[in-house]
Amino acid sequence: MNAPSPLAMAAQKTPAKDRRLDVLKMRLDSLHFDTVGRDLAHISKAVQKRPLVLFFGRPTFSDNSKYLFLAALEAARDYEVLWMTGTPGLARELTDHGLPCMNFLQSPIESVRLMLQATVAVFCENMNAAFGGNNLFVGALAGAEKIQLWHGISVKQLDLMLIPHLDANNMGFRNAVKLATRTDVFLSTSSRLDAFWAESFGSARMVRAGQPRNAVLLRDPTPHEMIGAALPPAQRAVLDDASVKKLIVVPTWQRGDPLFISTAPFFDRIVKWAERHNAAVFVKQHPWGIGGALPKDVPGRLYFLEAGVDVYPWMSRFDALITDYSSIMFDFLLTGKPVFTFDARTETDYGFEPDWSLVPNTPFRYTFDAQSMESVLDANFAAHPLCASQQQLCNELYETDPRSASSTLLRLIDHCNSSALTRDVQVIDPRTLS
Structure with missing residues (x-):
């Protein structure tokens, strides 16, 4: 809303x-x-x-x-x-x-x-x-x-x-x-x-x-498109390092308490997963989170992006996306890379969202809960068995050239x-x- x-x-x-x-x-x-x-x-x-x-x-x-x-x-x-x-x-x-x-x-x-x-x-x-x-x-x-x-x-x-x-x-x-x-x-x-x-x-x-913002997922951004997208040097260096796998975590705005993927236990566990897989995780807060203090980074493994930063010029650099049900997951389909979604129904009690019936019922995401996060990531991060199905949904949702x-x-x-x-x-x- x-x-x-x-x-x-x-x-x-x-x-x-x-x-x-x-x-x-x-x-x-x-x-x-x-x-x-x-x-x-x-x-x-x-x-x-x-x-x-x-x-x-x-x-x-x-x-x-x-x-x-x-x-x-x-x-x-x-x-x-x-x-x-x-x-x-x-x-x-x-x-x-x-x-x-x-x-x-x-x-x-x-x-x-x-x-x-x-x-x-x-x-x-x-x-x-x-x-x-x-x-x-x-x-x-x-x-x-x-x-x-x-x-x-x-x-x-x-x-x-x-x-x-x-x-x-x-x-x-x-x-x-x-x-x-x-x-x-x-x-x-x-x-x-x-x-x-x-x-x-x-x-x-x-x-x-x-959607105009999706063009930079498929081409290099112009200098003016980088206005509002600047990152600190340490974060930019990690994104430029081809030897490191990168994940982006994008929680959506919640009417109630934050879900698991916005909490300290999740951050602790995703850091340990990143250490085992030579990966770095970037957390992009929802724009309505502007003004709140960001948690501290874990150098080399976990970075918190400013809530208002434009992440789209950087999206193609990421190897996977984790969200609850942010709309950014449908944009990320254009990269062809895996999308992981936290099962919000395990923590929310209002029954009208998320409503997955609002989009075509084509498999495209790997769902996990607080207990299964690491096992779901391990099974699908590299293998990505839904790649072809994800492309099918992408074609259904974007009928014109982005x-x-x-x-x-x-x-x-x-x-x-x-x-x-x-x-x-x-x-x-x-x-x-x-």
């Missing part, structure tokens, strides 16, 4: 005696932003557009929006391209690299002016997360064609599908679901997934293309931009009226 709302985070950090006043103030602010957002939505749908395409991403420079944004700049389209972020450090970093960028929180008046006039807005996460629940900016984009790239194929029920399971009276959840439905075009990599995306987001229009994802999506953006610049005017001739 989505990150905790600003309202929820404020409630956790504020002393109890002040909490009710702060919550009331935030509710009034939210009501104000909702009202202004509705006014801006009316203006946005009526105002003449200019050739301007806005890209919104995560707090760090990563994910599908990043790669499509860079492709749009490289291709020199006939419209202006601008990255929009609410993260000051990212805005400075991109500006230092000569990339067009605006901090929309630092310059809200100018940002709203640009959003009102934009022809297209591109996202890779729910607008609720992109704007921190602020409906003012959402309203300013009402007249733009909103393209949702999302952030991976899912075995989680998402947004609208969660209505039977979660509380729609909760303001944070309700706003997230509401904004999830504001997408005009949704990226779907396969006809096998169209119904799922429609049920999750209410989208009736799909664009068939790959390397052409950005060029395909740019053709859609070209069309949306030119269409938005043309205003159809209906002229009524009273002489023809009966």
